[in-house]
Amino acid sequence: MNDQRLRLDLTALADEVTSVDLRDRTLRTSRRLGIQRAVATSAAALVLIAAATSTAFAIRPNQSPTPLPADTPSVTASSTQSPSPTPSASADAPPSSGSGTNAPAVHFGKLFYGPASGVEAKNANLRSWSPGGSVVRLAALPEPTALIRAGISPDGHRVAWVQIDVDGGSNLYTANVDGSDRQQVRKEVEQTCVYPVWSPDGRYLLFREWDATVGPGRVGVLDTHSAKKTVRWWANDRAGCNARWSSDGKIIAMINADGGVTLFDSSGNRKRDMPGLGTRGTWGNGDVVSLSPNGDRIALYRSDPSSEDATDPKVGVVRDTRTGEEIRLPLEGRKSRQVYFRTDGSMIVRVQAGSGYAVLLVDEDGKKIAETPEPASLKDIRILAVVG
Amino acid sequence: MDNLLSEFDSFVRTRTPALLRSAYLLTGDQHLAEDLVQSALARTHRSWSRLHHSGNAEAYTRKTMYHLQVSWWRRRRVPESMPGDLPEPRGGGSASDHAHQTSLRLTLRAALVKLSPKQRAVLVLRFFEDRTELEAAELLGVTVGTVKSQTAKSLARLRTVAPELAELYVLEGSTR
Numbered sequence: 001m002n003d004q005r006l007r008l009d010l011t012a013l014a015d016e017v018t019s020v021d022l023r024d025r026t027l028r029t030s031r032r033l034g035i036q037r038a039v040a041t042s043a044a045a046l047v048l049i050a051a052a053t054s055t056a057f058a059i060r061p062n063q064s065p066t067p068l069p070a071d072t073p074s075v076t077a078s079s080t081q082s083p084s085p086t087p088s089a090s091a092d093a094p095p096s097s098g099s100g101t102n103a104p105a106v107h108f109g110k111l112f113y114g115p116a117s118g119v120e121a122k123n124a125n126l127r128s129w130s131p132g133g134s135v136v137r138l139a140a141l142p143e144p145t146a147l148i149r150a151g152i153s154p155d156g157h158r159v160a161w162v163q164i165d166v167d168g169g170s171n172l173y174t175a176n177v178d179g180s181d182r183q184q185v186r187k188e189v190e191q192t193c194v195y196p197v198w199s200p201d202g203r204y205l206l207f208r209e210w211d212a213t214v215g216p217g218r219v220g221v222l223d224t225h226s227a228k229k230t231v232r233w234w235a236n237d238r239a240g241c242n243a244r245w246s247s248d249g250k251i252i253a254m255i256n257a258d259g260g261v262t263l264f265d266s267s268g269n270r271k272r273d274m275p276g277l278g279t280r281g282t283w284g285n286g287d288v289v290s291l292s293p294n295g296d297r298i299a300l301y302r303s304d305p306s307s308e309d310a311t312d313p314k315v316g317v318v319r320d321t322r323t324g325e326e327i328r329l330p331l332e333g334r335k336s337r338q339v340y341f342r343t344d345g346s347m348i349v350r351v352q353a354g355s356g357y358a359v360l361l362v363d364e365d366g367k368k369i370a371e372t373p374e375p376a377s378l379k380d381i382r383i384l385a386v387v388g
Numbered sequence: 389m390d391n392l393l394s395e396f397d398s399f400v401r402t403r404t405p406a407l408l409r410s411a412y413l414l415t416g417d418q419h420l421a422e423d424l425v426q427s428a429l430a431r432t433h434r435s436w437s438r439l440h441h442s443g444n445a446e447a448y449t450r451k452t453m454y455h456l457q458v459s460w461w462r463r464r465r466v467p468e469s470m471p472g473d474l475p476e477p478r479g480g481g482s483a484s485d486h487a488h489q490t491s492l493r494l495t496l497r498a499a500l501v502k503l504s505p506k507q508r509a510v511l512v513l514r515f516f517e518d519r520t521e522l523e524a525a526e527l528l529g530v531t532v533g534t535v536k537s538q539t540a541k542s543l544a545r546l547r548t549v550a551p552e553l554a555e556l557y558v559l560e561g562s563t564r
Contacts, residue, residue: 003515009496010413010516016493017412019405022426023397029430 106370108361109342109388112152112177113381126150126159126177127381131359131372139179149195152177152385153202154247154343160198160205162191170210172196174224185229186222193241194219194254199266200247200343208239219243219268234268244291244298247343251295253288253321261288263295263321274298276324289316290340290386296321299339299347316350330360330368340386348386355379396436400429403446407453413512414457416501428453451527454513458505458528492553499550507542514539 113127126138141150142163150161160174172189175182186207189196194208203225209217219239220231240254240262249266253274256262261274290299298321301314316339318327329336329349337357338350345364350357356379361369404425411421432439432449439445500508506528513524514535521539525532546553 006511006515007518009492010512013493013497013500014409014413014516017408017418017421019408020422021401022404022422022429023400025422025426026400026429026433029426030433033430033434 106361107388108348108359108370108372109386110156111348111359111383112156112385112387113378114150114384115381126384127378128156128177129375129378135375135377138177139175149191150384151196151198151205152387153198154200154387155202156385156387158198158202160185160196162189162196162207164191172205172207172222174205185224186231190217194239194243197243197245197252199245200249206243206245206252221266236264236268236270239264239268242288244288246291246295247293247341248295251291253291253295253298255288261298261300261321274319274321274324276319287314289338292341293343293345297327297341299341301338318347328366330362330366334358338383340383342386342388348383350374350383392436392440395440396433399432399440399445403449404429407449410450410512410517411453411457413500413516414454414505414508416497424453424457427456447527451529454509454527455529458509495550495553499546499553502549503542503545507538507545510535510538511542511546 108131110128110130113129115124125140127135128138129135139159141159141161150159152159157176158174159177160172162170162172164170169187170189170191171184172186173182173184185205186209188210190208190210194206197206198204199206199221203223205222205224206219207222208219211217219234219236221234222229222231240256243252243254245252245266251271252264252266252268253261254264256273260277263271263274265271287301288298289301292298297318299316299318302317314337316336318329318339319325320327329339329347331349331351334351334353336349336351340348342348346369347360347362347364349360349362351360353373356376357374358371359374360371363369407425407428408421411424412418415421415424428449431452432445435448436445439448500511503511509528510524513519513527514521519527521532521535525535528535530538
């Protein structure tokens with residue numbers, strides 16, 4: 001038989017589909033596209049709100065306050081309740097109740113926040129918070145989803161994101177986190193799979209190219225310091241999504257096509273798949289959150305196994321990348337929502353506390369060093385990065 | 389504006405069945421096919437005022453659909469397992485013929501899922517929609533050479549992932 005047989009069989013296969021009326025669904029989708037486009041158009045520039053001022057936070061080690069519900073009145077809550085177009089620094093709030101004047105300082109670093117999926121454009125500002133200081137409202141990116149995909153540089157000074165421009169192009173931008181010095185560094189960049197991620201030295205950006213005719217293309221590493229923004233392309237065309245770069249610069253983890261995690265070296269050569277991640281498709285894009293400094297541990301989101309409601313918030317877990325085994329965290333009966341590694345191997349663990357959150361500082365061995373309640377104003381958004 | 393909307397409604401309702409058939413072959417799944425067609429139609433709707441007089445609305449929609457489909461990470465991958473309930477094959481024939489036909493369809497569908505999105509798109513365009521190499525190239529926004537090479541690769545891949553089909557599809561690689 002010849003290709004006529006293939007034609008007939010494809011036709012028979014196509015008969016399996018059930019025709020449905022897509023009119024209403026189409027119009028709803030069209031409206032959503034229109035809104036996204038309008039948001040992109042109306043945001044003519046990044047709004048300069050405030051320069052982030054880091055404030056060291058002193059807290060008594062191992063005498064952290066009893067976890068408080070995050071809706072407990074917070075000295076910083078009011079600073080983000082009423083978005084203001086006027087640039088304002090608000091990092092002069094007094095330390096929170098957890099500080100101790102005679103104790104050695106415990107530094108949580110600076111936490112960057114962005115909206116969770118589905119948040120409307122009006123809340124699309126990047127925010128930062130250093131425990132003990134105020135919440136600072138930073139750049140407003142042109143569309144809400146841009147913040148979900150935003151990559152914060154390791155020094156906390158720059159943000160990178162991909163946005164759909166008015167002409168339909170999907171382009172990669174960088175700016176200072178306060179929105180100043182915005183630069184388009186690459187055209188035609190994929191925006192739903194590989195979010196831009198910074199190298200540990202803050203010089204390079206990993207991204208995936210987008211070809212308007214064939215879709216996602218190669219993974220590239222762009223030199224942001226070079227005048228021509230040169231790109232070194234990965235030879236591996238089977239890379240995954242949602243990359244995370246270890247702070248020693250040697251390992252890049254990505255969600256692979258089977259819904260597991262694959263580890264690559266910094267040139268894109270596949271090193272190994274991480275074992276023990278369960279059945280195919282358990283993990284989705286966005287579920288790789290953070291990688292330990294040498295890539296031996298990974299922080300992931302996963303569905304809450306104790307919940308039967310698939311829409312419940314995911315929980316943050318840490319696993320060993322060689323064995324796949326889950327590493328216990330000092331949660332004291334609470335649910336972990338997000339975990340981020342710091343460059344010294346310690347972790348910032350965001351735990352549910354009442355209707356809000358508390359933030360734990362956990363050392364490399366899994367021992368809690370300190371804890372502080374998170375301002376209530378941050379409870380509806382999520383951590384994007386931890387620096388310092 | 390009402391007139392435009394009415395025209396668009398008519399376009400959606402008359403062309404959806406054909407679009408869904410192609411989308412089903414591209415995705416291998418009823419729900420993914422619906423999502424794909426809906427996404428492509430929505431983009432057509434955004435440009436409807438420009439497209440409705442051009443006579444290119446369907447071509448535009450199909451082109452969008454193929455481009456969206458190739459961005460494989462935008463959707464969950466299709467499970468390779470087969471659903472249990474399949475429609476009865478059409479036409480007459482003995483029970484054993486039906487079983488054979490059903491088995492072939494299952495095999496073909498499973499094999500299609502194992503192709504890359506681009507390879508699937510080329511096969512559907514060339515052997516289901518019966519497009520010429522030039523038409524397929526225009527729709528996919530690639531060169532004719534790419535269509536040729538992707539077609540050859542797709543057929544080779546089909547034979548590899550489903551050796552039982554190899555005997556049926558001894559293809560001469562016809563060109564038009």
